[in-house]
Amino acid sequence: MVGHSAVNWVDIVVVIGYLLTTGYLGWLGYRRTRTAADYLVGGRSVHPIIMAVSYGATFISTAAIVGFGGVAGLFGMSLMWLTFVNIAIGILLAFTVLGEPTRRLGHRLGVHTFPELLGARYQSKGVQVFAGLLIVLFMPLYSAAVMTGGAVFAATQFGVEFEVALLVFALITAAYVIPGGLKAVMYTDTFQGLIMILAMAYLLWFTYASLGGVEPAHRYLTEMADLVPAPLQAMGHQGWTAMPRFGWGAAGYDLWWTVVTAIILGVGIGVLAQPQLVVRFMTVRSRRELDRAVPIGAIFILLMVGTPYLVGSLSNAWFAQHGPLLKGQVVKMIDAERRHALVGLMEETAPGRWAPVINPKTNQPATAPMVVAAHEPAQDVHGATLDLVSGRAPAVVYAKGDADQIIPTFISTALPRWFGLVFFLALLAAAMSTMSSQFHTIGTAAGRDLYERLTGKHGSEPSVLVMRIAIMLGLLVAVSISYNVREGYVIARFTAIFFGLCAASFLPAYLGGLFWRRATRAGALASMTVGMLVSLCWLLLVKAKEASAIGLVQLVTGGKTSLLADYPNWPSVDPIIIALPLSLLTLVLVSVLTKASDPQHLRRCFPQEQGR
CATH class of the missing domain: 1.20.1730.10 (Sodium/glucose cotransporter)
Known part of the structure; x- marks a missing residue:
C-alpha cells in the first residue's frame, strides 16, 4: 500500500487553525446557551x-x-x-x-x-x-x-x-x-x-x-x-x-x-x-x-x-490503470485481449529471488485478478506459469479485501x-x-x-x-x-x-x-x-x-x-x-x-x- 509521509509542520498549523475555528464556534454556542431549551433544542429558533x-x-x-x-x-x-x-x-x-x-x-x-x-x-x-x-x-x-x-x-x-x-x-x-x-x-x-x-x-x-x-x-x-x-x-x-x-x-x-x-x-x-x-x-x-x-x-x-x-x-x-505495479506468475488468462489475468502474487525475498505470497487465512499461495502491464507482450503472458509478469489490480486487491x-x-x-x-x-x-x-x-x-x-x-x-x-x-x-x-x-x-x-x-x-x-x-x-x-x-x-x-x-x-x-x-x-x-x-x-x-x-x- 502506498501512502503519504508523516505529519509535517504545515499539516499541524492547518489542523490547529481548523480546531481553533471549531473551538470558537463551540464557545459561541456556549455563550448563547442560557436555558435548557438552548442546550437541548437550540432555543427553537435556528436558521x-x-x-x-x-x-x-x-x-x-x-x-x-x-x-x-x-x-x-x-x-x-x-x-x-x-x-x-x-x-x-x-x-x-x-x-x-x-x-x-x-x-x-x-x-x-x-x-x-x-x-x-x-x-x-x-x-x-x-x-x-x-x-x-x-x-x-x-x-x-x-x-x-x-x-x-x-x-x-x-x-x-x-x-x-x-x-x-x-x-x-x-x-x-x-x-x-x-x-x-x-x-x-x-x-x-x-x-x-x-x-x-x-x-x-x-x-x-x-x-x-x-x-x-x-x-x-x-x-x-x-x-x-x-x-x-x-x-x-x-x-x-x-x-x-x-x-x-x-x-x-x-x-x-x-x-x-x-x-x-x-x-x-x-x-x-x-x-x-x-x-x-x-x-x-x-x-x-x-x-x-x-x-x-x-x-x-x-x-x-x-x-x-x-x-x-x-x-x-x-x-x-x-x-487497474494507474495503481502500483504488482508482480506474479500468470495462473490463467481471463481475457487475453484486455490483458486480464489471474496472477499468483510473488514477493522478492532476496535480490533476484522470488517466492509466492501466502494468504494467511487459507495458508495457500495468494492469487489476484490483474490487468497485466502493457509492456508485457501478450504472447508471453498467455498460458505462462513460470515467467514473472507485472500488472495492476482493482482497489479491493490493494486494500486486501478490507472495505474500510x-x-x-x-x-x-x-x-x-x-x-x-x-x-x-x-x-x-x-x-x-x-x-x-x-x-x-x-x-x-x-x-x-x-x-x-x-x-x-x-x-x-x-x-x-x-x-x-x-x-x-x-x-x-x-x-x-x-x-x-x-x-x-x-x-x-x-x-x-x-x-x-x-x-x-x-x-x-x-x-x-x-x-x-x-x-x-x-x-x-x-x-x-x-x-x-x-x-x-x-x-x-x-x-x-x-x-x-x-x-x-x-x-x-x-x-x-x-x-x-x-x-x-x-x-x-x-x-x-x-x-x-x-x-x-x-x-x-x-x-x-x-x-x-x-x-x-x-x-x-x-x-x-x-x-x-
Whole structure:
C-alpha cells in the first residue's frame, strides 16, 4: 500500500487553525446557551440553512464516506440506490411528511428530546425511559463506527497511530459538545459541512478527470467485471456497475440480500427514526423553515453520499490503470485481449529471488485478478506459469479485501498530498459533526430521559451533570469498541445495525404517535419491545456476519455461524426485514385491544382535528 509521509509542520498549523475555528464556534454556542431549551433544542429558533446543513452533516459521517464508500469499492455502484433512498426518504419524506408534525407536536408538548417526545405523546414514563435506555446502550456502537472511519484514514494518510487518532477525535468532540449543547453542535456542524462540500466536489472532479471523463470511466469499470475477485463472484457480484445477482435459495444470491436489506433498506429506512436527526425538526419556528431547508439538505446529501459511492466504485478502475505495479506468475488468462489475468502474487525475498505470497487465512499461495502491464507482450503472458509478469489490480486487491481501507488507500495513493490534508479535515468535520450530535443525544437521554424521569428532579443541576458524565462514558465505550473491533467492513456494519435497530424499535411508535390517534401507550411499549428483541435475537443467532463475530450462535448450534446456516440467503437477510413488520403489527394489534389514550390529551396533541 502506498501512502503519504508523516505529519509535517504545515499539516499541524492547518489542523490547529481548523480546531481553533471549531473551538470558537463551540464557545459561541456556549455563550448563547442560557436555558435548557438552548442546550437541548437550540432555543427553537435556528436558521433553516444552519438546520439543513447541520442535519446533513449529522446524517453524513465518516461511516458514509469511509465505511459505505469502501463498501461501494467492494460491491459496486449498486450502493447508489442508497443515495436515492437517502434523499427520497431521509430528506424529502422526513422533512415534508414527518418534519412539521414532529415540530408541531414537540412545541405543543414542550419536549426537548426524542424519547421525551414519545413519552409525552403516550403519557408514559416507561416509553420515555425505554427509548432513553436504548439510546444510551446502543448509540455508542454507531459512534464507534464514526470514530473508526476517521482514525483509519488518519493512520493511512499521515502515519499516525490508530489509537492516537482515536483519542484525538474523542477529546476534541468532548471539548465542545459537553459545555455548548445543541447550539455549539449546530454552529460547528455548519462550518464542518462547508469543508465537506469543497472536499467532495474536488474528489469527484479529480476521479473522473484521471479516468478520462465520465463515459470512459464508467465504460472501463463495466469492462472490468471479469476482474471481480472469486469470493465476491461466488456471492453474486456481477461487476462494479451492475446489481448483484437476484434470487433465493442459493449462496450465489447472498450479496443481493446483503446490499438491499442491510445497506439500502436498513440504513435508508432507519434514518427516519434517528433520535439525533428527529430532534432537528424541533429547532425551527415554523413549517416555512422546514420547507426552505429541503433543497439545501437534498443537494448536500447528494454530494456527500453520491461522491464516496461513485469514487469508491471507480477507485477499482483507477488502480487497474494507474495503481502500483504488482508482480506474479500468470495462473490463467481471463481475457487475453484486455490483458486480464489471474496472477499468483510473488514477493522478492532476496535480490533476484522470488517466492509466492501466502494468504494467511487459507495458508495457500495468494492469487489476484490483474490487468497485466502493457509492456508485457501478450504472447508471453498467455498460458505462462513460470515467467514473472507485472500488472495492476482493482482497489479491493490493494486494500486486501478490507472495505474500510479502500477510500483511505485511494486518497493516499492517487491524490496530491495537499488534498490528503483537506480530505482529512473533511473527515474530521464529518466525524465530529456526527459524533457531537451522537454524544449530545446520549447525554440528554441519560440526563433528561432517564435521570429526571426516574428521580422526578426536573430541570435540576444534577441532571446536567448526569448528561455530561453520560457523554464521557459514551465516549469511553465507543473508543473501546473502535479499538477492539476492526475486522471486515466494520464501519458500515455497525452503522447498519444501529439504523436498523432504531427503525424496528422506534419507527412504528413514532409514526403512530404523529398520525394515529388510536395508538396507545401499551401498543407503543409493546412495539418497541418486540422491535428491539427481534432485532437483537436475529443479530445474535441468524445474521451470519454479526452472529459469528459475537460467538453465541456457535455455542447454541455446535459451531455453525448461523441458526439458519443450512438455509441459503437467510443468514444474509437483515433484521429490519423481520423486526420492522412485526413491530408495526404489534403496535396496531395491541393498540386496538387496549384502552384509548385520554381524549383531552389527544386534543392537545391534535388540535387541528377537533370538530371532525
